[in-house]
Amino acid sequence: MQKIGGVYLTDKPMVLYIVSDSVGETAEQVAKAVIGQFDTRNYELRRFPFTTEKAQLQEVISEAKNENAIIVFTMVINGLREFLVEEAEKANVRTLDIMTPLLNLISKELNMKPKKEPGTIRRLDEKYFKKIEAIEFAVKYDDGKDPRGINKADIVLVGISRTSKTPLSMYLAHRNIKAANVPLVPEVAPPKELFNAPSEKIIGLTTNPRKLIEIRQERLKALGLKDGANYASMERILEELDYADKVMRKLNCPVIDVSTRAVEESASIILEIFKEKGYKVGSTK
Known part of the structure; x- marks a missing residue:
């Protein structure tokens, strides 16, 4: 590992796949905020927006496996989140669900079911x-x-x-x-x-x-x-x-x-x- 200008550079870049059934801005901003806590620039972010089909997810998982990438995702469409997590686990691909933990917490607090509609933040914006x-x-x-x-x-x-x-x-x-x-x-x-x-x-x-x-x-x-x-x-x-x-x-x-x-x-x-x-x-x- 080399340190250039106060920033550490690893030999191989860390690759993060940003996967979403909407634009993917939320997951990307979270990923950037987290990476910003480390002295490194040797990483790549690749966004896969509007991923709404299982076949698309299979392709993303396959590519992620080949690059040893981490999949960071926000998925709210019923069935897609579960499919992504299960198939990624089978392929030994690491995943991080940005939205679901907070979604479940707020749902419990409000005693309401979430809309499960992608892109609501963007529409509000x-x-x-x-x-x-x-x-x-x-x-x-x-x-x-x-x-x-x-x-x-x-x-x-x-x-x-x-x-x-x-x-x-x-x-x-x-x-x-x-x-x-x-x-x-x-x-x-x-x-x-x-x-x-x-x-x-x-x-x-x-x-x-x-x-x-x-x-x-x-x-x-x-x-x-x-x-x-x-x-x-x-x-x-x-x-x-x-x-x-x-x-x-x-x-x-x-x-x-x-x-x-x-x-x-x-x-x-x-x-x-x-x-x-x-x-x-x-x-x-």
């Missing part, structure tokens, strides 16, 4: 990353920052200031839905992308003017400004609501009054509208 992607999308295309988001969005929310556009966008993002929102201001023409987008994916938001005055006055106080500013005046609010109504009519989109509704309720109505239209949005499961 994909769902998680879709949610993160939708949240990042909502932040990037919030408040009309970039009109290009209108074409990329599953849902586009339009309305005047303080009509819950941002909270709704974030709530929908947690349902894996990419939502962009565009403010409607009389002095600023809406982006052309809004009128080129399918009306089926646009939702207008409106509110009661008296309720909006209260909300805007509170907003001004929070900013340390006087609550009598034009932003919170009835005249200004009626002007904005009238302008927004004209734009929404031109867009031919559904309009929801959010004045007495919680964000969750408004989001539920939006999703129901899309369901009735048959317009598919991101996974809401």
